Amino acid sequence: MIVFEGVVKRYGATEALKGATFTVPKGVVAGLLGPNGAGKTTTIKIAAGLLRRDGGRVSVLGLDPWEQGEELRERVGVLHERPAYPPDVPVKVLLRHLAKIRGLDWEDALRAARLAGVERYLDHTTSSLSRGYLQRLGLAIALLGEPELLLLDEPTANLDPSARREVLAAIKTLGEEMGATIVISSHIIPEMEQVCSYAVIINGGVALAQGSLTDLATALGAEVEFVARSREPRRLASLLISEEGVRSVEVEGDRVVARAGSRVRQRVEALLEEARARGLAASWDVRSRSLGEVYEKVVQASR
């Protein structure tokens, strides 16, 4: 879906991207993680065809973003970190025009406004909206035409805690309901942990690590989480806790959540598979809730 190969971008003497190489597969919610100045915004803008790369190769949805930007952006929605809107323009007018550029009608624009939770502010001017609602407006604009790929640059930047929660919940819902691939750039790791299933860690203009959160956690020896459903959750829990390397087990209704170091991942997976074969576990999945640990390990290793 997104391929960056040795991408270089310079701003005068400053090299923002120094040969960034990574891929983002279709259907994931990917976090583009890194500290301020890592090259996240430049990456998002190059992927959207708003900046020209100085070297390397970029392919997004099979298209070259700089050369085929118009076709690409028919299928992509972009939310900028600090979007600037034309002042004193009613939200309704702005959305209608942007929808028209996409060949959509007012009903489509209204649907996007509802999804982003900005429909009550359609008659307000952009300059009268609070920071949180400007961000929601940006989200509504990004959602116009229900794109296949959403590029969200710091979507929770400058928001208060409740607005952050709402925007994150909206993104999570969009990923699940629309089935779109979503790339979110952020340096706020706990938030990314809530919504992402895939991560690209970038620093100093190079991609340091990439992969699903579980694979990254496994590769870097971080903690992984096993979630199983069972009609006999307590029996399954006692089986899991007896396994060496399993650090904790919790039972929540028919769910059993076990945490373990990634070194014992294969053993626990084998155990759960065996339990499923015997009918003790109805289903199970493995995920990572240790993105912070992964991030720290990757960044430290690069120093």
Next chain:
Amino acid sequence: MRRWFRLRVRASRLATYSSFVAETLGGGLTAAAAVLSALAFLFALFLAPAGAPFSGLFALLFLTNVGYSAIALSGASAMVSDLRGSAQVFLSQPLSRTIYALAWLVALLASMIAVFSALLLSLAVIDPGLLGTLSLGTALAWLLDSALLSLLLLAAALLLRRTSVLVITWAAVEFGVSLLFFSEQLAQAVVVLRPLYGVLSRGGAVDTPVLAGSALLAAALLALLYWLARARLEV
């Protein structure tokens, strides 16, 4: 068929965005064009009793030309502000960089045509005979003169993105070049950039090769604007 469809889609996007520019981003454009048209009418009304002498018509052409140049400057400045602000929101839509730049040009040229049409209408309303004093060559010189300034300002806006540079460019074309007309030799060098001044300084005589040269210069500036948008417009 597919090519024709894409062309139609692009034309529709150009129309949508240029109307947005005219309505909102360069909102002053429409208002300024309307004010200038009203002024042109009043001035024409003032000239009418004098039996429309050539000098009066020239003054009217000069006034509207200077007035439009101020509109072009304000439009190009609005583009500079947009490039530093909301352009990234629009360019994140399926709007190509060239269509973005052309939309600003279309909005400016639409204002230019509105001002010139208002001038013609004013003359026709006051005395249809006044229209006869305006030759096709003079009208073309007015239109080319204004279009060249618009193209130059928009190219400067795309290339340098500074309002101060636009003001300097505008002042250089509007006053600097005009001053060169005091010297016949220098005037010949710059007349293609200011064809209207060429016509006015020759007492209404239209030099067709100069107009052809101006048209070529306009085409070259249009090509430059297109190239700048395609190759250099990053937001």
